[in-house]
Amino acid sequence: ANQLVKDDSSLETIDLGDVSLAEGPIEPPTPLSEVKQEPYNLPTQYEWTTCDLDSEDTCTEVYNLLKNNYVEDDENMFRFNYSKEFLRWALHPPGYFRSWHIGVRAKTNKKLVAFITGVPARIRVRDEIVKMAEINFLCVHKKLRSKRLAPVMIKEVTRRVHLENIWQAAYTAGVVLPTPITTCQYWHRSLNPKKLIDVGFSRLGARMTMSRTIKLYKLPDSPATPGFRKMELRDVPAVTRLLRNYLSQFVVAPDFDENDVEHWLLPEEKWWTTYSILKAAYSYYNVSTKTPLLQLMNDALIVAKQKDFDVFNALDVMQNESFLKELKFGPGDGQLHYYLYNYRMRNALKPxxxxxxxL
Ligand code: MYA
Ligand code: JJ1
Structure with missing residues (x-):
């Protein structure tokens, strides 16, 4: 099963999981001349804007909209707080389209009230490489919720993606929509347990004291693996080979070339200048050949701790289950559902x- 945007602007389930249907695109591309040339209509008080993240002022507006209105946990205790540098990096990968960084403004005061983005990506599904848009940062200001702005924004980003002759998309959400290709569990590894407990991110376990908890999560001061170091520009070709080879074993994975690896994997620490009260490091792509993955990930925890992160988050994707429990990650209260747009999978995947x- 999969989903498409219907004319009444809601996401529709297309087939009902008929396992006999072939895997692949659901609706074929239409000629570009048949793609609607004008933007969809917004309620009259609002207007479309294309956001130039290179503009300091626009970037600040997007940053503030997301800081105050983006994704929260189920008890509304925490909210993502992406820095401006992080947003610029996330939205400016190789070949990005400015027209896919879409805002909505109130006509009266020009205030930015909603946002949605796409970036281009090549995603491999089994042995097919499919050009897709990765859709992210969908956000409607808290005061404008439940007015069905989101479906219009999704239709508009779909139209602009179609204008670039791209007909598939990948996205994740914390909510269940039709129809996940897989559902992943968040796991968290405490690095600064006292702070996490103080702010309500985690709780003191049963029969645990604070000092026993601190001791439980203690890490060595420095990594164990000889030669463990930060990736540099000169490593891009080798990292690309290593990563492409590693990712080839998964059913759905990005098809990264050297440019993508330079953009997505080369470390960039400037956006760690964080305003938030919690610094969370995220597991991204972990590949090990000689070094046991467990040891490599423990070294990653050590470095995250050295760099003053409070928690290290991971999903149960790829081979992550092989280290999560042993390295004292615990399951979080959040899940992440993965979706493809206009692409049928014959069955749901395991994480x-x-x-x-x-991101
Ligand atoms: S996931 C992150 C989403 N953002 C947040 O959770 C931030 C906090 N929440 C908000 O800002 C609002 O609550 C949002 C909804 C904006 C989420 N994905 O306007 P409404 C459906 C898709 O009255 P609001 C991310 O960024 C809902 O089921 N649809 O509601 C990836 C209902 O539809 P239906 C969602 O609360 C985004 C309709 O919206 C989501 O004011 C991928 C109600 O609209 C959601 N996360 O605004 C988008 N949440 O009636 C899809 C709710 O049908 C991309 N809804 O049940 C599809 C591919 C497009 C490109 C295709 C290219 C070919
Ligand atoms: O971060 C998350 N949960 C935390 C905080 C819970 C606060 C109360 N609701 C959590 N903490 C427990 C940590 C503990 C540490 C010691 C070991 C045991 C665990 O569980 C959750 C993920 O678990 N995050 C969210 O709910 C945020 C939303 C997730 C969906 C994101 C959608 C992104 C879409 C982008 O495209």
Whole structure:
């Protein structure tokens, strides 16, 4: 089963999981001349804007909209707080389209009230490489919720993606929509347990004291693996080979070339200048050949701790289950559902069959 945007702008389930249907695109592309040339209509008080993240002022507006209105946990205790540098990096990968960074403004005061983005990606599904848009940062201001702005924004980003002759998309959400290709569990590894407990991110376990908890999560001061170091520009060709080879075992994974690896994997620390009260490091793509993955990930925890992160988050994708429990990660209260737009999978995947991590 999969989904498409219907004319009444809601996401529709297309087939009912008929396992006999072939895997692949559901609706064929239409000629570009048949793609609607004008933007969809918004309620009259609002207007479309294309957001130039290179503009400091626009970037600040997007940053503030997301800081105050983006994704929260189920008890509304925490909200993602992506820095401006992080947003610029996330939205400017090789070949990005500015027209896919879509805002909505109130006509009266020009205030930015909603946002949605796409970036281009090549995603491999089994042995097919499919050009897709990765859709992210869908956000409607808290005061404008439940007015069905989101479906219009989804239709508009779909139209603009179609204008670039791209007909598929990948996205993740914390909510269940039709129809996930897989559902992943968040896991968290405490690095600064006292702070996490103080702010309500985690709780003191049964029969645990604070000092026993601190001791439980203690890490060595420095990594164990000889030669463990930060990736540099000169490593891009080798990392690309290593990663492409590793990702080839998963059913759904990005098809990264050297340009993509330079953009997505080369470390960039400037956006760690964080305003948030919690610094969370995220597991991205982990590949090990000689070094045991467990040891490599423990070294990653050590470095995250050295760099003053409070928690290290991971999903149960790829081979992550092989280290989560042993390295004292615990399951979080959140799940992440993965979706493809206009692409039918013949069955749902196990998280371990998924080789894709979105921001
Ligand atoms: S996931 C992150 C989403 N953002 C947040 O959770 C931030 C906080 N929440 C909000 O800002 C609002 O609540 C949002 C909804 C904006 C989420 N994905 O306007 P409404 C459906 C898709 O009255 P609001 C991310 O960024 C809902 O089922 N649909 O509601 C990936 C209902 O539809 P239906 C969602 O609460 C986004 C309709 O919206 C989501 O004011 C991928 C109600 O609209 C959601 N996360 O606004 C988007 N949440 O009646 C799809 C609710 O049908 C991309 N809804 O049940 C599809 C591919 C497009 C490109 C295709 C290219 C070929
Ligand atoms: O971060 C998350 N949960 C935390 C905080 C819970 C606060 C109360 N609701 C959590 N903490 C427990 C940590 C503990 C540490 C010691 C070991 C045991 C565990 O569980 C959750 C993920 O678990 N995050 C969210 O709910 C945020 C939304 C997730 C969906 C994201 C959608 C993104 C879409 C982008 O495209």
């Amino acid at each position: 371990s069959e998924l080789g894709l991590v979105l």
